Amino acid sequence: MFKDIFRILSDVEMLGYIFQGFLHTLVITLIAAAIGLVLGFVVAVVKIMPSNKWTRVPKVICEVYTTIFRGTPVALQLFIMVFAVFAIPGFKPYAAILTFGINSGAYVSESIRAGITSIDKGQMEAGRALGMNWLQTMVRIILPQAVKNIIPAIGNEIIALLKETSIIGWIGATPGVVTFDLQAAADTIFRSYPNYLASGIIVGCCYLIIVYAFTLLVKYTEKRLKKDER
Amino acid sequence: MNDKKPFLQVKALHKKFEKLEVLKGVDLDVYKGDVIAVIGPSGCGKSTFLRCLNFLEMPNAGEISFEGKIVFKNERVYFKRKMKALKTQKNYDKTEFKALEEQYLALKAIEKPIQKKMNKEIDLHRQKVGMVFQQFNLFPHLTVLQNITLAPVKLKKMTKDEAEKKAMELLKKVGLEDKASVYPNTLSGGQKQRIAIVRALAMDPEVLLFDEPTSALDPEMVGEVLKVMTELAKEGMTMIVVTHEMGFAKEVANRVIFMNEGVIKEENNPKDFFENPQDERLKDFLSKVLK
Numbered sequence: 001m002f003k004d005i006f007r008i009l010s011d012v013e014m015l016g017y018i019f020q021g022f023l024h025t026l027v028i029t030l031i032a033a034a035i036g037l038v039l040g041f042v043v044a045v046v047k048i049m050p051s052n053k054w055t056r057v058p059k060v061i062c063e064v065y066t067t068i069f070r071g072t073p074v075a076l077q078l079f080i081m082v083f084a085v086f087a088i089p090g091f092k093p094y095a096a097i098l099t100f101g102i103n104s105g106a107y108v109s110e111s112i113r114a115g116i117t118s119i120d121k122g123q124m125e126a127g128r129a130l131g132m133n134w135l136q137t138m139v140r141i142i143l144p145q146a147v148k149n150i151i152p153a154i155g156n157e158i159i160a161l162l163k164e165t166s167i168i169g170w171i172g173a174t175p176g177v178v179t180f181d182l183q184a185a186a187d188t189i190f191r192s193y194p195n196y197l198a199s200g201i202i203v204g205c206c207y208l209i210i211v212y213a214f215t216l217l218v219k220y221t222e223k224r225l226k227k228d229e230r
Numbered sequence: 231m232n233d234k235k236p237f238l239q240v241k242a243l244h245k246k247f248e249k250l251e252v253l254k255g256v257d258l259d260v261y262k263g264d265v266i267a268v269i270g271p272s273g274c275g276k277s278t279f280l281r282c283l284n285f286l287e288m289p290n291a292g293e294i295s296f297e298g299k300i301v302f303k304n305e306r307v308y309f310k311r312k313m314k315a316l317k318t319q320k321n322y323d324k325t326e327f328k329a330l331e332e333q334y335l336a337l338k339a340i341e342k343p344i345q346k347k348m349n350k351e352i353d354l355h356r357q358k359v360g361m362v363f364q365q366f367n368l369f370p371h372l373t374v375l376q377n378i379t380l381a382p383v384k385l386k387k388m389t390k391d392e393a394e395k396k397a398m399e400l401l402k403k404v405g406l407e408d409k410a411s412v413y414p415n416t417l418s419g420g421q422k423q424r425i426a427i428v429r430a431l432a433m434d435p436e437v438l439l440f441d442e443p444t445s446a447l448d449p450e451m452v453g454e455v456l457k458v459m460t461e462l463a464k465e466g467m468t469m470i471v472v473t474h475e476m477g478f479a480k481e482v483a484n485r486v487i488f489m490n491e492g493v494i495k496e497e498n499n500p501k502d503f504f505e506n507p508q509d510e511r512l513k514d515f516l517s518k519v520l521k
Contacts, residue, residue: 131385140380
């Protein structure tokens with residue numbers, strides 16, 4: 001086994017695949033996470049807005065969105081989005097990344113919503129009682145406090161997303177295309193070196209490195225935020 | 231006192247939570263400089279009443295005028311209810327229904343614009359009606375000074391320098407000027423509540439509402455908060471105080487109100503209120519709290 005690992009790592013072509021996979025996994029995750037964060041934030045804010053006749057319809061839409069995307073497997077969503085909804089030639093990889101982003105947004109919105117509602121409602125009342133409107137209170141009082149609760153949850157979310165992206169190869173991955181991620185690299189290496197344990201360990205370590213680096217980043221951010229509060 | 235016009239006037243205020251009717255018609259005239267103590271058993275609606283005055287709770291029916299202007303008015307709801315009740319009868323009188331509907335629509339024409347205006351100006355109203363909460367509700371992520379200056383600066387009532395100067399003056403008044411740059415979680419309950427009072431005062435409110443300001447405090451810290459409130463009262467601040475501190479009601483307030491079951495059962499000056507209560511429930515209540 002170690003011999004195989006060593007042989008794979010000394011094969012320049014294989015190293016190229018690993019490097020490509022590493023890069024593509026990162027790119028896919030980062031773009032999808034960015035989409036997820038923006039979408040999740042908007043959806044969370046819509047969900048916690050006070051109900052009135054203007055927010056009723058958006059609230060229902062957001063509710064339906066999270067229910068569907070949290071309630072069905074991401075692989076199914078991927079196939080429907082890529083092969084049915086966005087069945088445009090050449091658009092496949094982007095549709096796939098978009099799907100991960102939209103899927104992640106559903107989870108992120110719940111994390112953000114939970115983080116915001118965890119803030120004592122007396123805080124909103126105090127802000128409003130001073131004469132600030134809902135948005136001012138949200139931005140100046142609620143969100144700065146909620147961020148501390150939200151960051152760890154979103155960190156988890158992005159780690160889960162990173163690992164979920166490993167199915168992107170299912171829609172077809174060839175070297176050079178964005179969909180050629182770490183998992184696809186492992187599959188490709190397997191064809192030249194038929195020892196799945198070896199390629200699996202190599203790719204697994206790559207995933208671990210990304211996740212661990214990211215975990216450190218989240219922890220650091222958390223610490224920074226705590227220090228601000230003293 | 232009575233020759234002056236009340237500057238805050240409440241008429242037949244009703245508030246329902248789901249099926250639970252909390253306020254069943256509260257009437258109150260507040261004059262400039264009044265210090266009104268509101269007492270009553272828990273669950274009688276005193277806090278809800280207070281929260282209706284700055285619309286943290288939206289009343290269901292009644293009328294509130296502030297500084298001579300009607301800020302809330304809803305009487306059409308009664309006609310709506312009558313119409314509904316009438317409709318449930320099998321052979322209801324169509325002309326009676328028509329008459330009710332006409333009255334309803336006439337009221338709606340008057341009340342809708344008031345409601346729309348109020349929705350727009352609710353924040354302006356709240357700037358004039360300060361509130362102090364039982365749980366202080368200081369902003370934990372901001373320093374004491376930022377807590378006090380945030381709203382006045384954000385709402386463009388003052389520049390940052392003015393607001394800070396004013397905050398320091400007020401802090402000095404409550405004896406906490408050395409706490410300006412600390413965060414609230416380093417303070418004791420009594421200190422927090424004094425800061426909360428300063429925060430409300432920084433907006434220059436016309437009236438201050440106190441929602442059981444000393445109920446969450448250790449007994450030894452009640453005094454320092456009451457002292458601040460007493461000073462405010464002496465300076466002529468208009469205050470409505472929901473409280474269990476009978477001493478404060480007796481010594482500082484000029485009017486005491488007993489609320490029970492969603493209505494004001496008795497109102498009097500403190501002397502007669504405590505020495506000569508009329509309402510049976512009030513007698514019972516006082517015998518328990520005064521021991």
